[in-house]
Amino acid sequence: MRPIIKVENLSKQYRLGTRDSAYTTLRETLVARARAPFSRRNGHSEQTIWALRDVSFEVKPGEVVGIIGRNGAGKSTLLKILSRITEPTAGCIDLYGRVGSLLEVGTGFHPELSGRENIFLNGSILGMSHQEIQSRFDEIVAFAEVEQFLDTPVKRYSSGMYVRLAFAVAAHLQPEILVVDEVLAVGDAQFQRKCLGKMGQVAREGRTVLFVSHNMTAIQSLCRRAVWLDDGRVCADADAGQVVADYLQRSFSALGQQNWDEIESAPGNDKVRIRSARVRVEEGAPDGRITVHTPLNLEFEYWNLVPDTCLNLSLVLHNEEGVLVLNTGPVKEPVWHGRPFPAGLFRSVCRIPGDLLNDSPYRVTLYVIKDQSTAVFVYPDILMFEVCDTAERAGWYGKWPGVVRPDFEWTTEQAATSESQHLSNGR
Amino acid sequence: MQVSKLSSKVETSFENRIAQSTDQSTHTIKTTSDNQASNSFADTLPEQPLVKIAPGKSGSALRVRDLWAYRELLFFLTWRDVKVRYKQTSLGAAWAILQPLLTMLTFTLLFGKLAGIQSGDIPYPLFSYAGLLIWTFFANAITNSGNSLVSSANLITKVYFPRLIIPAAAVIAGLVDLAIALIVLVPLMIYYRVSVGFGLVMIPLLVVICSLLALGIGMWLSALNVKYRDIRYAIPFLIQLWMFASPVIYPASLLPEKWRWILLLNPLTGIIVNFRIALFGGQSFEWNSLGVSAVVTIFILFYSAYSFRRMERHFADIV
Numbered sequence: 032m033r034p035i036i037k038v039e040n041l042s043k044q045y046r047l048g049t050r051d052s053a054y055t056t057l058r059e060t061l062v063a064r065a066r067a068p069f070s071r072r073n074g075h076s077e078q079t080i081w082a083l084r085d086v087s088f089e090v091k092p093g094e095v096v097g098i099i100g101r102n103g104a105g106k107s108t109l110l111k112i113l114s115r116i117t118e119p120t121a122g123c124i125d126l127y128g129r130v131g132s133l134l135e136v137g138t139g140f141h142p143e144l145s146g147r148e149n150i151f152l153n154g155s156i157l158g159m160s161h162q163e164i165q166s167r168f169d170e171i172v173a174f175a176e177v178e179q180f181l182d183t184p185v186k187r188y189s190s191g192m193y194v195r196l197a198f199a200v201a202a203h204l205q206p207e208i209l210v211v212d213e214v215l216a217v218g219d220a221q222f223q224r225k226c227l228g229k230m231g232q233v234a235r236e237g238r239t240v241l242f243v244s245h246n247m248t249a250i251q252s253l254c255r256r257a258v259w260l261d262d263g264r265v266c267a268d269a270d271a272g273q274v275v276a277d278y279l280q281r282s283f284s285a286l287g288q289q290n291w292d293e294i295e296s297a298p299g300n301d302k303v304r305i306r307s308a309r310v311r312v313e314e315g316a317p318d319g320r321i322t323v324h325t326p327l328n329l330e331f332e333y334w335n336l337v338p339d340t341c342l343n344l345s346l347v348l349h350n351e352e353g354v355l356v357l358n359t360g361p362v363k364e365p366v367w368h369g370r371p372f373p374a375g376l377f378r379s380v381c382r383i384p385g386d387l388l389n390d391s392p393y394r395v396t397l398y399v400i401k402d403q404s405t406a407v408f409v410y411p412d413i414l415m416f417e418v419c420d421t422a423e424r425a426g427w428y429g430k431w432p433g434v435v436r437p438d439f440e441w442t443t444e445q446a447a448t449s450e451s452q453h454l455s456n457g458r
Numbered sequence: 459m460q461v462s463k464l465s466s467k468v469e470t471s472f473e474n475r476i477a478q479s480t481d482q483s484t485h486t487i488k489t490t491s492d493n494q495a496s497n498s499f500a501d502t503l504p505e506q507p508l509v510k511i512a513p514g515k516s517g518s519a520l521r522v523r524d525l526w527a528y529r530e531l532l533f534f535l536t537w538r539d540v541k542v543r544y545k546q547t548s549l550g551a552a553w554a555i556l557q558p559l560l561t562m563l564t565f566t567l568l569f570g571k572l573a574g575i576q577s578g579d580i581p582y583p584l585f586s587y588a589g590l591l592i593w594t595f596f597a598n599a600i601t602n603s604g605n606s607l608v609s610s611a612n613l614i615t616k617v618y619f620p621r622l623i624i625p626a627a628a629v630i631a632g633l634v635d636l637a638i639a640l641i642v643l644v645p646l647m648i649y650y651r652v653s654v655g656f657g658l659v660m661i662p663l664l665v666v667i668c669s670l671l672a673l674g675i676g677m678w679l680s681a682l683n684v685k686y687r688d689i690r691y692a693i694p695f696l697i698q699l700w701m702f703a704s705p706v707i708y709p710a711s712l713l714p715e716k717w718r719w720i721l722l723l724n725p726l727t728g729i730i731v732n733f734r735i736a737l738f739g740g741q742s743f744e745w746n747s748l749g750v751s752a753v754v755t756i757f758i759l760f761y762s763a764y765s766f767r768r769m770e771r772h773f774a775d776i777v
Contacts, residue, residue: 033503035503037507045775092503111615111774112511113511114617114618115509115511115618116614116615116616116617116618116774117771117774117775118511118513118514118771119511119512119513120513121513122512122513123510123511123512123513124509124510124511124512125507125509125510125511126507126508126509126510126511127503127504127507127508128503128508129508130509132617132618134616134617135616138612138613138616138617139612139613139617141538141542143541143542143545144538144541144542144545148538148541151534152534152535152537152538155530155531155533155534156531156534156613156617156619157617158617158619160530161530
């Protein structure tokens with residue numbers, strides 16, 4: 032089958048800092064010209080980065096391809112080139128179909144305009160004709176569930192309504208190729224499910240979808256194939272399940288271990304110094320991946336420099352959203368807790384059981400506490416690790432709600448049969 | 459087979475308690491195992507790529523066809539500009555009238571009464587109002603389109619469309635104000651008992667030339683503005699100077715004969731002078747100055763389009 036998208040040796044170079052302070056002032060240009068009137072920018076050795084490098088792949092019609100990679104790997108740049116927002120530096124793309132891109136929901140929404148007006152404005156910005164919008168208007172409104180507020184300016188909408196309306200317009204875009212960037216990050220769980228359902232429907236109609244997401248569960252469920260970009264290059268391009276598994280394994284390099292062997296340069300002060308910190312996977316995933324089921328050990332080695340001090344460690348875990356998930360200390364530690372420490376090297380291990388943390392990257396802040404009351408030393412973000420979701424769930428791939436994800440015991444029993452129910456009602 | 463197997467698994471999934479139905483979940487699973495629709499779709503693939511994306515492509519030509527394809531977007535953006543402006547201000551459309559009217563009163567007092575500028579057969583208030591009408595349109599069009607790209611950064615970085623549409627919409631939106639302000643002329647002309655003639659038919663042509671001139675300058679400034687943010691501060695200054703270099707509030711005859719050619723080089727001169735003639739009659743059109751305006755306008759338009767296309771490629775990266 033012939034491809035509908037053909038990407039060949041695509042490269043994109045950015046001048047460093049381009050995104051923030053790219054625009055020069057007129058004065059700078061004039062000064063530069065005045066200093067070197069005969070050189071046309073040759074003298075500059077500007078620092079550049081390659082956002083994409085020699086990226087090649089093909090997509091067949093009807094394929095749903097997930098694009099994954101860390102932040103800054105080039106995913107968004109690829110989508111921007113595909114949607115013709117920016118140009119490549121080298122290479123080319125052949126498109127054999129109309130592209131609709133959805134890099135953000137609600138692009139061009141104007142807060143002063145009503146919902147109805149914004150549907151038309153946004154639809155036309157996304158490339159729909161007036162007729163197309165007109166014919167799908169009712170569908171869009173129904174999908175967004177905003178019937179009563181059609182003539183209210185969207186600035187008075189709740190953020191949920193706003194996002195629903197914005198996605199509804201985009202969801203009714205019907206190009207042959209749909210390019211979607213992380214739109215699932217918005218909205219509540221129920222709405223996300225609706226969006227994913229809609230995307231599945233789009234794919235079922237035979238449209239081609241390129242889908243960027245950090246939600247690996249969604250990628251695995253929606254896409255058959257995944258392209259993994261790393262540092263601007265295609266790192267893997269294969270079956271989605273395989274690529275996602277490899278990606279998750281590799282991406283856990285976060286900050287699993289830190290060592291300071293020289294006591295003089297180790298972090299700390301004249302009371303205590305840290306020698307090492309590491310995340311150790313106890314068992315479970317043999318590939319070193321931390322899933323929601325994996326028990327973890329957080330190990331710390333530290334020198335106590337003041338003899339006869341009562342020390343204890345205290346850990347604070349923050350998740351991706353910055354929520355303080357828990358604080359733990361060795362209150363029930365049997366040997367040393369509450370006892371004065373002699374000077375020397377100590378090792379403390381905190382075991383976090385499996386089936387407790389929800390999937391998220393975590394940051395660990397270490398507190399060294401004296402006499403169970405005063406913090407002697409604080410080291411923020413001493414460890415970072417990521418707990419991954421497993422893909423064993425079927426049917427639903429939104430993020431599991433909640434800060435923690437414990438595996439509680441459940442029991443269900445039949446309390447009465449339907450006959451005895453009748454009996455009890457009759458009585 | 460596969461589908462039913464999976465959906466039975468769905469039944470056991472925790473999420474089902476939240477999900478009202480298994481409909482959507484089964485849909486999406488089906489997607490991944492369903493390839494039939496795509497086969498039929500492949501037959502309709504065109505032989506040649508619809509779009510070829512490569513470096514330097516978009517800067518190569520004036521894609522009139524592309525612009526035409528996006529004409530509806532031009533309409534919607536214009537409509538948005540007009541609508542939002544009148545929604546946000548409490549006086550709304552009245553501003554379109556007040557702005558030239560109050561300026562006219564000021565200048566009438568200053569130049570008409572105090573300085574005693576002679577405006578020929580036409581009463582000075584009428585004379586200056588007509589000039590200010592077209593000037594206000596022109597000045598607003600340049601200001602709005604000059605700042606348009608920068609203020610639409612969110613669109614530029616998220617969606618593709620010919621960027622030219624943005625400054626163009628800003629110019630066209632100004633036409634609505636012009637139309638409203640023109641209506642005020644009617645009572646003014648009745649009051650001063652000035653009759654109109656067949657010259658009125660020239661007005662649309664003059665407005666078109668003026669719009670094209672504003673578009674040419676506006677889009678050039680807007681593109682420069684993306685790269686050099688100084689432009690935003692330069693525009694008001696430019697406009698102020700330009701107003702006094704154009705016969706808006708004084709007749710061209712005020713200048714000594716030997717300096718008048720400078721005024722003629724200004725493409726606005728031909729437009730303003732002929733605009734008054736079209737409204738008030740009394741003399742034949744000055745085709746020479748109108749010709750200069752048209753030629754300069756076309757030149758500016760082409761030059762701006764060329765440099766706009768050249769800069770357009772980098773808008774999304776630097777805006």
